[in-house]
Structure formats: structure tokens, C-alpha cells
Amino acid sequence: MLSEELWLESEKNYATAVHKSKKGRKHQELLALALGMKVGGRSALLWQPLKLFAYSQITSLVRRAALTQNDNHFNYEKAHNFKVHTFRGPHWCEYCANFMWGLIAQGVRCSDCGLNVHKQCSKYVPNDCQPDLKRIKKVYSCDLTTLVKAHNTPRPMVVDICIQEIESRGLKSEGLYRVSGFTEHIEDVKLAFDRDGDKTDLSSTTYPDINIIAGALKLYFRDLPIPVITYDTYSKFIEASKLFIFIHILHVSVIPNCRVTQNDKENLMGAENLGIVFGPTLMRPPEENAMTSLNDMRHQKQVVQILIQNEDVLF
The missing domain is CATH 3.30.60.20 (Wheat Germ Agglutinin (Isolectin 2); domain 1)
Structure with a gap:
């Protein structure tokens, strides 16, 4: 009886080995065919x-x-x-x-x-x-195009998630985007995005102060390797501001700010104030120069202000 069991076991092992051998040979033959050679x-x-x-x-x-x-x-x-x-x-x-x-x-x-x-x-x-x-190891300081292509989204998910939270509970908050949240809490949001991605929790139970979320959004724009208004177009925008020429761009950030201005009676953040806050955030000169940045500040403010005020025409 024992010898019969051993015989059956050996037959089973032999059949398995033959099957694996055939399967392996077939795999080799397919690869060899792809390479134009014989096994x-x-x-x-x-x-x-x-x-x-x-x-x-x-x-x-x-x-x-x-x-x-x-x-x-x-x-x-x-x-x-x-x-x-x-x-x-x-x-x-x-x-x-x-x-x-x-x-x-x-x-x-x-x-x-x-x-x-x-x-x-x-x-x-x-x-x-x-x-x-x-x-992609991080969300902040990552090229904007890299992030949207990786997630297959029209905008960076940081922008969408932050704006959704701000619009749900912060549009009437006085000084929105102007009042700063605690730096360490803003850094917590940044780390949360880098760690959890689109699963990041920005709810009021986690971050009661809406200024923390607004600060995290501004930090995201500031940390971009290439600003929203790119280095290539910076001088054109500055000249456009000087000549009062309206240019079509910035759909990523202008539309949410227009919604903020619709509640400016409560939040005191009209187009001009938003221009002051977001001008240096969304655009900066290609070369780091303190004097150039200082001289351009009013034009940066004006560019964003004009884009917000003319959103219905431009977009």
C-alpha cells in the first residue's frame, strides 16, 4: 500500500515537472522568436x-x-x-x-x-x-505639470482640495489669504499632502483656523519650481501691466479669487487686496534681484487685480 502511494506521488511530481518544463520551453521559444533565434x-x-x-x-x-x-x-x-x-x-x-x-x-x-x-x-x-x-516623492515643490499629469487632473489636487475647503467655510472670513496662519500648522498641511496626497484631511476638526488652509495654498504656489506666471512670460506681464493690456492666462488661480471678491463685504478682500497678496506669490522675476522685485511689486499686484476684475471677459 505504501509503495503504491509512493508510486502515485512520484507520477504526480513527474507530471508537474514535465508541465513546468514545457511551459518554460514555450516561454523561451516565444522570447527566442522575438529575438529571431533558435533555442x-x-x-x-x-x-x-x-x-x-x-x-x-x-x-x-x-x-x-x-x-x-x-x-x-x-x-x-x-x-x-x-x-x-x-x-x-x-x-x-x-x-x-x-x-x-x-x-x-x-x-x-x-x-x-x-x-x-x-x-x-x-x-x-x-x-x-x-x-x-x-x-513622485513629494507634492510641494513638484513641477505643476508633473503633478497634474501624474494624477490626470485639470489642476493640482492641492489647489482643488484647499479651495474646496476654503469655499465651504472661509469665504466670509475677514482677511482671508491676508491673515497668516501659524507657520508650524501650515507646515503640517504641507507634510500631510506629501504623505497622504489626495487623502489629506483638511476638515475643521483637524484645522479649525481657515487661515492655515489659505496659507498652505499660498505656500504651494510659492514653492513651485516654475511660478504659475512663468519666467518666460514674466516680462510680458509686467509690460502688460504698465500698458493696461489684459492677457488670457491663470485659470488655475483667478477663478477661486473671484469668488472671494464676491464676499468682500465680509472678508474685506477685494480684487486690489488679493492682488497685493497673490502678485508676488503667482509671479516672480527670473533672476533673484531684490531691487527688481521691489520695483515690480505694484505691477505684480496690478496684473493679478486686472485678471480678477476681468475674469468674465478673459475666461
């Missing part, structure tokens, strides 16, 4: 490194195909954030599909989406970076 014979000696090579290529192709076919409702152009990278094992360029030669610093990798290309090829890669949330 067995002399080529078997090259199989292990080629298998690693194939896995690398197939993984890259699948990821790129997923990015291309991603149903992204909000299409923003975003340049890749390439940094020199040393790859372990065989690797090749996801732009030209040629092998990356060398032992160290064979190419560059986008720190936002993980795209791997030759250094030379990086000059020709289109601005089609689709950031991976796993690679």
Missing part, C-alpha cells in the same frame, strides 16, 4: 544574457505602449527629466531601439516616468512624459 545548439550558451535582454526590451515596449494608449483626458506637454544613469545588465534605448554600450553611465533615465534612452537620443525625444506616481 538549443550553440545558441543555448547565449540564452541567459539574451533572455535578460529580451525581458528588458519587452518590459520597456509594454510600458511605452501603455503610456501611448493611456486614456489621458487632460493633455499637457511635459518635457522628460533626464538624468545620467548606470544600467545593470543589458539595456537598450527606448527611442532608437539600439543597444546601450558600456559599463557605467550608458544612457539617461527620466526620473519622472522612467524612460531610458541614449544621451544623444534624449535631444530628440518628444515632450510626452507621463509621470509615474511611484516616482
Whole structure:
């Protein structure tokens, strides 16, 4: 009886081994077909490194195909954030599909989406970076476009969540956006966003003072690597202010401030006061110069004030 059980067990193990062997061979044959080679014979000696090579290529192709076919409702152009990278094992360029030669610093990798290309090829890669949330370490001080593309949202989720809370319980608060909340509490909100993302709790039970939420929103704009009114357009906006020319931009932040001005009798924050608060927050000169910043302050205020006052025409 015991010998019969042992025989059945050995038969079962043999069948399992055969199944795994066939499955493994079929997998190898598929990879070999993709590489244009035959399994067995002399080529078997090259199989292990080629298998690693194939896995690398197939993984890259699948990821790129997923990015291309991603149903992204909000299409923003975003340049890749390439940094020199040393790859372990065989690797090749996801732009030209040629092998990356060398032992160290064979190419560059986008720190936002993980795209791997030759250094030379990086000059020709289109601005089609689709950031991976796993690679984004923080919310504050993160490029605005990176954040909205990673979350697939029309605006940064920090802006949406803060404004939703401010509009629900703070529109009649006197000095809204002008009165500062406690710095340590604002830092708590910043850390909460970096830690919890869109699950951050800004409710009145957690932060009773609405000025903390308003301060966290202003800090987010201040910490952006590139301001909402970009460095490229800064001088144009300053000139526009001097000439009283209205320019169409800033849908991200102007509309919420217009709602604030609708309650200016209670909160005492009309378009002019909001311009004073948000002028230096939403725009700053490309070069750090105290004198330039001081001279431009009234124009910065005027730019934001004009945009708020003419929201119905501009947007």
C-alpha cells in the first residue's frame, strides 16, 4: 500500500515537472522568436544574457505602449527629466531601439516616468512624459505639470482640495489669504499632502483656523519650481501691466479669487487686496534681484487685480 502511494506521488511530481518544463520551453521559444533565434545548439550558451535582454526590451515596449494608449483626458506637454544613469545588465534605448554600450553611465533615465534612452537620443525625444506616481516623492515643490499629469487632473489636487475647503467655510472670513496662519500648522498641511496626497484631511476638526488652509495654498504656489506666471512670460506681464493690456492666462488661480471678491463685504478682500497678496506669490522675476522685485511689486499686484476684475471677459 505504501509503495503504491509512493508510486502515485512520484507520477504526480513527474507530471508537474514535465508541465513546468514545457511551459518554460514555450516561454523561451516565444522570447527566442522575438529575438529571431533558435533555442538549443550553440545558441543555448547565449540564452541567459539574451533572455535578460529580451525581458528588458519587452518590459520597456509594454510600458511605452501603455503610456501611448493611456486614456489621458487632460493633455499637457511635459518635457522628460533626464538624468545620467548606470544600467545593470543589458539595456537598450527606448527611442532608437539600439543597444546601450558600456559599463557605467550608458544612457539617461527620466526620473519622472522612467524612460531610458541614449544621451544623444534624449535631444530628440518628444515632450510626452507621463509621470509615474511611484516616482513622485513629494507634492510641494513638484513641477505643476508633473503633478497634474501624474494624477490626470485639470489642476493640482492641492489647489482643488484647499479651495474646496476654503469655499465651504472661509469665504466670509475677514482677511482671508491676508491673515497668516501659524507657520508650524501650515507646515503640517504641507507634510500631510506629501504623505497622504489626495487623502489629506483638511476638515475643521483637524484645522479649525481657515487661515492655515489659505496659507498652505499660498505656500504651494510659492514653492513651485516654475511660478504659475512663468519666467518666460514674466516680462510680458509686467509690460502688460504698465500698458493696461489684459492677457488670457491663470485659470488655475483667478477663478477661486473671484469668488472671494464676491464676499468682500465680509472678508474685506477685494480684487486690489488679493492682488497685493497673490502678485508676488503667482509671479516672480527670473533672476533673484531684490531691487527688481521691489520695483515690480505694484505691477505684480496690478496684473493679478486686472485678471480678477476681468475674469468674465478673459475666461
